[in-house]
Amino acid sequence: MAAEGVTLEHWGDEEEARPRTDWWAELRGILWLILAVLGFHSLIAKPFYIPSESMMPGLLVGDRLVVTKYPYGYSFVTPTFHLLPFMHGRVLGKLPERGDVVIVTPPGTTTDYIKRVIGLPGDRLAVRGGVIYLNGVAVPRRAMGTRDIPVDANTRCEDSRGFVGGKPVCRVAIYRETLPNGRSYDTIDKGVSVGDNYPEIRVPKDRVFLMGDNRDNSADSRYSLANQGLGGPVPWENIGGRAEFITFSLDGSATWNPLTWGNSFRAGRAGTSLHPQRDDK
Numbered sequence: 001m002a003a004e005g006v007t008l009e010h011w012g013d014e015e016e017a018r019p020r021t022d023w024w025a026e027l028r029g030i031l032w033l034i035l036a037v038l039g040f041h042s043l044i045a046k047p048f049y050i051p052s053e054s055m056m057p058g059l060l061v062g063d064r065l066v067v068t069k070y071p072y073g074y075s076f077v078t079p080t081f082h083l084l085p086f087m088h089g090r091v092l093g094k095l096p097e098r099g100d101v102v103i104v105t106p107p108g109t110t111t112d113y114i115k116r117v118i119g120l121p122g123d124r125l126a127v128r129g130g131v132i133y134l135n136g137v138a139v140p141r142r143a144m145g146t147r148d149i150p151v152d153a154n155t156r157c158e159d160s161r162g163f164v165g166g167k168p169v170c171r172v173a174i175y176r177e178t179l180p181n182g183r184s185y186d187t188i189d190k191g192v193s194v195g196d197n198y199p200e201i202r203v204p205k206d207r208v209f210l211m212g213d214n215r216d217n218s219a220d221s222r223y224s225l226a227n228q229g230l231g232g233p234v235p236w237e238n239i240g241g242r243a244e245f246i247t248f249s250l251d252g253s254a255t256w257n258p259l260t261w262g263n264s265f266r267a268g269r270a271g272t273s274l275h276p277q278r279d280d281k
Contacts, residue, residue, distance in 0.1 A: 075090045
């Protein structure tokens with residue numbers, strides 16, 4: 001009987017020594033982790049998904065990018081969730097450079113677009129016959145022939161289809177533009193469109209004029225807000241960050257089955273820089 005008493009007492013000691021979960025500490029840890037992630041996304045960098053063909057040929061639907069938040073300073077659109085009302089000015093503000101690919105939130109909305117900076121404050125800007133004129137001088141554009149982009153579940157390109165080896169491709173005419181600062185990039189010109197002509201304006205102070213590289217399929221500064229465009233030059237406060245590079249790209253063929261995920265990655269796109277080349281003058 002004495003031995004049994006010792007055993008029962010030992011079990012009681014084990015019961016008292018067993019650690020209890022501090023659920024409040026666990027919750028605080030999770031909350032701090034969430035705040036750290038949101039802080040990083042809001043102030044340093046965040047991922048971005050390309051949802052449209054407006055920046056072809058450089059960017060395809062399904063591309064995943066890294067967008068840095070700090071190059072132009074911080075404004076009311078900087079936080080990951082666009083909950084703040086419009087506020088003038090930027091903290092540590094700096095204007096973008098012509099040719100930068102930027103994330104912009106159209107005035108009065110909470111949706112992010114991705115476009116290229118073409119005009120800066122004080123510029124006289126017009127578009128005539130698809131050619132950009134900056135301060136009365138035509139931006140040079142060089143015909144580069146056609147390019148075939150594979151058609152897949154993400155890249156539809158219904159109006160410019162061709163076939164190579166029996167497989168559908170998006171066959172587009174490429175023109176290489178070079179801005180006054182020497183930065184160059186490829187654009188698509190499918191022919192005559194409404195956006196080929198834009199009357200000359202002077203870009204107001206603290207505003208920038210943005211355009212998509214797929215010139216005939218981009219809702220940008222040439223179009224009104226009612227037409228899903230940017231409504232002219234946008235306040236620099238609406239610029240949310242600069243696109244840096246592609247992390248990976250998906251062709252849209254993946255399903256819920258994990259075995260299909262590997263085959264949906266597009267080869268050769270990871271690590272592609274989104275900074276335009278600077279031609280030697």
